[in-house]
Amino acid sequence: MAVEHELHDYDVLVIGAGGAGLRAAIAASAQGARTALVCKSLLGKAHTVMAEGGVAAALGNVAPEDRWQVHFQDTLFGGKYLNNWRMAELHAKEAPDRVRELEQWGGVFDRTPDRKMSQRAFGGHTYRRLVHIGDRTGLELIRTLQDKAVHQGIDVFMECTVTRLLKDGDRVCGAFAYRRATGEYAVFTARSVVMATGGGGKCWRITSNSWECTADGHALGYEAGAELVDMEFVQFHPTGMVWPPGVVGLLVTEAVRGEGGILQNADGERFMERYDPKRMELSTRDVVSRAIYTEVQEGRGTPHGGVFLDVTHLPAETVRKKLPSMYDQFMELAGVDITKEPMEVGPTCHYFMGGMRVDADSGATTVPGLYGAGECTGGMNGANRLGGNSLSDLLVFGRRAGEGAAAYAGSAPAPAVDEEQVDGAAEEMTGYLSGPGSEDPYALHADLQEVMQMKVGIFRDRDGLASALESLEWLEERAAHLRAPSGGKAFNPGWHTCRDVRNMLTVSEAVTRAALMREESRGAHSRLDFPQYDDDWGRHNVVVHRDGASMVVERRPAVTRDELMELVEERREAEAR
Numbered sequence: 001m002a003v004e005h006e007l008h009d010y011d012v013l014v015i016g017a018g019g020a021g022l023r024a025a026i027a028a029s030a031q032g033a034r035t036a037l038v039c040k041s042l043l044g045k046a047h048t049v050m051a052e053g054g055v056a057a058a059l060g061n062v063a064p065e066d067r068w069q070v071h072f073q074d075t076l077f078g079g080k081y082l083n084n085w086r087m088a089e090l091h092a093k094e095a096p097d098r099v100r101e102l103e104q105w106g107g108v109f110d111r112t113p114d115r116k117m118s119q120r121a122f123g124g125h126t127y128r129r130l131v132h133i134g135d136r137t138g139l140e141l142i143r144t145l146q147d148k149a150v151h152q153g154i155d156v157f158m159e160c161t162v163t164r165l166l167k168d169g170d171r172v173c174g175a176f177a178y179r180r181a182t183g184e185y186a187v188f189t190a191r192s193v194v195m196a197t198g199g200g201g202k203c204w205r206i207t208s209n210s211w212e213c214t215a216d217g218h219a220l221g222y223e224a225g226a227e228l229v230d231m232e233f234v235q236f237h238p239t240g241m242v243w244p245p246g247v248v249g250l251l252v253t254e255a256v257r258g259e260g261g262i263l264q265n266a267d268g269e270r271f272m273e274r275y276d277p278k279r280m281e282l283s284t285r286d287v288v289s290r291a292i293y294t295e296v297q298e299g300r301g302t303p304h305g306g307v308f309l310d311v312t313h314l315p316a317e318t319v320r321k322k323l324p325s326m327y328d329q330f331m332e333l334a335g336v337d338i339t340k341e342p343m344e345v346g347p348t349c350h351y352f353m354g355g356m357r358v359d360a361d362s363g364a365t366t367v368p369g370l371y372g373a374g375e376c377t378g379g380m381n382g383a384n385r386l387g388g389n390s391l392s393d394l395l396v397f398g399r400r401a402g403e404g405a406a407a408y409a410g411s412a413p414a415p416a417v418d419e420e421q422v423d424g425a426a427e428e429m430t431g432y433l434s435g436p437g438s439e440d441p442y443a444l445h446a447d448l449q450e451v452m453q454m455k456v457g458i459f460r461d462r463d464g465l466a467s468a469l470e471s472l473e474w475l476e477e478r479a480a481h482l483r484a485p486s487g488g489k490a491f492n493p494g495w496h497t498c499r500d501v502r503n504m505l506t507v508s509e510a511v512t513r514a515a516l517m518r519e520e521s522r523g524a525h526s527r528l529d530f531p532q533y534d535d536d537w538g539r540h541n542v543v544v545h546r547d548g549a550s551m552v553v554e555r556r557p558a559v560t561r562d563e564l565m566e567l568v569e570e571r572r573e574a575e576a577r
């Protein structure tokens, strides 16, 4: 029986209005495709808006010796050479043009004295490379892209959550969604779909991620047959707030260290000397996170279980000008004046290096008609992402995915909607309201976060991961009985959480299975039982995909490129010296 629903038809449907989705929609529409943008929150409020530190691009404004080759080398060194080399190449080559384009569209960034875009230092970047506006870069990026998208005539469906991709045979041909405010259902048909739904930090208890980061795109893509790559690599940002309890995990931007912030333990030691004396506070995030974790575990932590991050040696005016959000954040939330007292910080789950496996040039996933860009895709960052490389990734690969999807839509047949699929998707959602279950989605979410926090965190081992899988199985059984605690379809976050939790369960299982398979330590994946690099693993990615109801986990050769080998060897040799 057909359920009542709105029906919308487009050439290209973009799911997600963060930096990646907006840039993809602009690109698709510029190719003449009738383009729609669907997002869970309000336009302008996507998680990208929280980005603080900057966009990495080898413009050479502050360090004239910078060039794409060095950015490429830094990105590969940061990713421990497991990155998709073609993605890292395109990213390093194209980021400068994408940033200049943003400026031409009205983006305003901090300037050098000679009126060029200013660039700041960040961990793992050889040169000062991050274009920024104070510590509010994401806001400016979103504002600029949003202006451009709206003026280009893209149709936007806000507060509309996609719960399932629709298929016509093998190919993706649209999506099923509900309106958050009314609970009404909507069906979008499209010749191609771009997934740009961001990350999944909400699977962990301590996270810098916003409420909408529930890994929806990873899970929906997986359910539709897309392959996921690098899922074992989840980045824990070294500096989140550790106090007061209500704000634990909230990000303290790396720009603090970029501007000269110093890390000290409770004994006043500048402990990074022990972990990376060459780069110190500007070491890569995986290294700094492990260092902080170790200091705390070994009893040198601060009263609230973190370490100190200090900028009191900088002029107060510089701190307020370069780090205005951090100044306000600590003053308002913790009653700490960071120009006079150190901050207390500790690691927080921050970023998914893993996601849908895509073709570097076009953003095509392994499912026809489905494209991807941004944090819901994998490959670009390998085992660890450098700060600033996400915002540039959104611009470079958002554009490429939008163009790829528009080109596909140009020759794809009109989508045929299978009403049975629509009915199935609607029944699932309605079941969370009127089914026989009694499982509270909030309780299930909290239990999931605890499992991931305790057993699939910064340090892992076989016993912990195996035990996490058992716990996930138990949570899956409970998830079969999910039911919204109260209310109807209108304005009901409990109802929405039922579907979000299902997505997070799928993705948590993918992360855990991939982490169990990779028997070595590399980048953000640290195995206590396999503490060393393994050369063979260094040439392989872990790929997760669906086979019927089963989750399959496989080793695949990593994507390298002979023509870039010289650059990589040059860097490897320099690091070995």
Ligand SMILES: Cc1cc2nc3c(=O)[nH]c(=O)nc-3n(C[C@H](O)[C@H](O)[C@H](O)COP(=O)(O)OP(=O)(O)OC[C@H]3O[C@@H](n4cnc5c(N)ncnc54)[C@H](O)[C@@H]3O)c2cc1C
Pocket: 015, 016, 017, 018, 019, 020, 021, 038, 039, 040, 041, 045, 046, 047, 048, 049, 050, 051, 052, 053, 054, 055, 056, 137, 138, 160, 161, 162, 163, 196, 197, 198, 199, 208, 209, 210, 212, 216, 217, 251, 350, 351, 373, 374, 375, 376, 387, 388, 389, 390, 391, 392, 394
């Ligand atoms: C506090 C913080 C600071 C950061 N600072 C930096 C920085 O300085 N530099 C840097 O490079 N990176 C930074 N990052 C990382 C970077 O911000 C993110 O990786 C990036 O913004 C992700 O962009 P995205 O477009 O992929 O997804 P998002 O910006 O997360 O957008 C996802 C979109 O998808 C929508 N969506 C999700 N699920 C659904 C669904 N089921 N149906 C419909 N719509 C859906 C959401 O509503 C949203 O519109 C930071 C991250 C955090 C948390």
